[in-house]
Amino acid sequence: MPRRTPCVSVPVAAVLAMLLLAVLAGCAITPPMPRADRPPPGRPTPSTGAVASQVTVTGHRGRLQHDEREQLLRRVGEQGSASLVQRQLAAMSSFGEVDLHAGNEARLLIDGPATFAAMFEAIDKARRTVLFESYIIEDIAISQRLAALLAKKRAEGVQVLLIYDALGSIGTDGSYFQSLRDAGVPTCAFNPVNPIKRPGYWDITHRDHRKILVVDREVAITGGINISAVYATGSFGRQRRQAPEGIKAEGWRDTQVQLRGPAAAALDDLVRETWAQQGCRGELPPVPPKPPSAARSTGQQLMRIVPSSPDDEFNRIYALLLTAIDASQRSVHLTMAYFAPGQDMIDALCEAAERGVDVRLVLPSVSDFSPVLHAGRSYYERLLKSGVKLYELQDAVLHAKTAVIDGVVSTVGSSNMDWRSFSGNNEVNAVVIGEDFGDAMARMFQRDLEASQAIEAAAWRKRPLFQRAKESLARLFEAWW
Incomplete structure (x- = not known):
């Protein structure tokens, strides 16, 4: 189905050819967003032992037994915010088995x-x-x-x-x-x-x-x-x-x-x-x-490698981000190059902000593909009304795809928050669990904030009619970019 391929150097003619060929191939239908079976909010934080039963962990010597997993999770919790770690790992497990890797730098x-x-x-x-x-x-x-x-x-x-x-x-x-x-x-x-x-x-x-x-x-x-x-x-x-x-x-x-x-x-x-x-x-x-x-590495980082492909039953990266935002208690900080994530993700961000979570998004001010930029901006009013804080990077073209949630779930990867990444590409994100790496992510996020301009709700409502029209048109074809 015709959708944008996010890139930095593919000629426009090649992208247009891709769209035309897809139509000729009989795929000219709006693709579905990945399954969004969101767990109910307000679930209690599970115990360390319960979380240890829901995950598998591989170390240098092979798979860890239950008591080893429990000890490992306690050590990760000693970095800080143990209850947030447990809550986020339990949320991940709601979409099936979670494979973790211990002992990384x-x-x-x-x-x-x-x-x-x-x-x-x-x-x-x-x-x-x-x-x-x-x-x-x-x-x-x-x-x-x-x-x-x-x-x-x-x-x-x-x-x-x-x-x-x-x-x-x-x-x-x-x-x-x-x-x-x-x-x-x-x-x-x-x-x-x-x-x-x-x-x-x-x-x-x-x-x-x-x-x-x-x-x-x-x-x-x-x-x-x-x-x-x-x-x-x-x-x-x-x-x-x-x-x-x-x-x-x-x-x-x-x-x-x-x-x-x-x-x-x-x-x-x-x-x-x-x-x-x-x-x-x-x-x-x-x-x-x-x-x-x-x-061997003597590192202490607990990690998860999350791949996704259009051939999968559901998109693991989409599920990871959606459930982590739903489970968030303290903060959701995203830096995202292409942002047109669909209604479920917007709902999750808004609901998190409305329950008091510090939700901040660093997004692009310019893009190598403007339709997806305008599609993302079409959500700004709803996000701002819910208390989400929006910023646009000013001094460079933004191409990063990172997130740090509750300071304990950090992800760096290839997947954007858009339809193409969630339903058309092979992607992979590396996820680090724990507050130590989360602190490094927080410092990087703060650096991006300092290079960004805040979007103020009152000023945004006064944007020109032509800009609003571009947003509406881009939103209409959001699934095709």
Whole structure:
């Protein structure tokens, strides 16, 4: 069904072609939002033992037993706000089994320069495998450096593979990927635009929006950052750029998370699964053995890796966010690049604010795709009336997709709060449980607030009629973006 593919460099003609082809394929119907079986509000906070019975936890030595899980949850609670941790984990379990990973290190990577530096350092230290998956890989200086490093590691005997989205990377010359194949690095285009290249399956609207790097199954980086020129410089401290040139400039605001530990194995499995499902050419490398005890992460972070796909029975990321907001007691702080989330999510945000939760949203002031910007703004009056505090980032194009809820559930990922992410893309979010990482997220959120302008209800009601018309039109076609 025709909907927007969120991206930073896909030509407009390619997006229009995607919409037209989808219509011709017989999918021109409004897609349903994911299932929204919201648990009733006001449920009591369960005990630690009860929560331990509802989750599974994997550590360096394998799955933890019930008493080990209970001890772990108590340690996480000692960071602060133990009851909020228990309440949020119980809310997650309302949609089925919750798989957690213990013993991780997690570090925020803010903007492109920090992310690329961490990526190159991790790849350079690879001993066995490098698995890379990205929606966009542009043929630019940073990607040439990436290709050279991947080829170097392959020559050293490291097993390397690369997956890119065929539509997201449609502007990249095939010679870039051919040079990698010539160096012994298997590459694979996710859902080729040309159906002949993948006989038996063709869905132009199903895209791979994930961004994942996994090294030796022990170190991983994921989030919202593509391999694109717009990330060549940081976003903070920049002067305001003129639109529309500004939305093509370097310095987009985005976030990744680097993790080390058992959660990296879940991302490793996810890349391998995509490779196999796509029938990619090239043999998957053997799964690396677990590192010796001395080389393992000594981190204390409890994490969850939440993937989603249009093939799923329900969208796990949508369920995660919706239930976390419904269960919130203290705060909901979201930074979201594309915000047109549908009525259930708007209701959850409004209801949280109305019961006294501090709900704050940092949203874009400019966008590379204005219809979804206007669709999101069509909800502002309802949100403001309910007490939700809205801000628009001023000094950069916002492309981050992060949230910290009650200070104890933090998520960094590829999924936006819009129909395409929730019903049309492969996405993945990394979730960190606990107040320690939540504090780092809170500091990052405060930094975004300082670079943003508050939306005041009285001034917003006075916006021009033409702007209101654009919002209404965009809202009408919200499910198609």
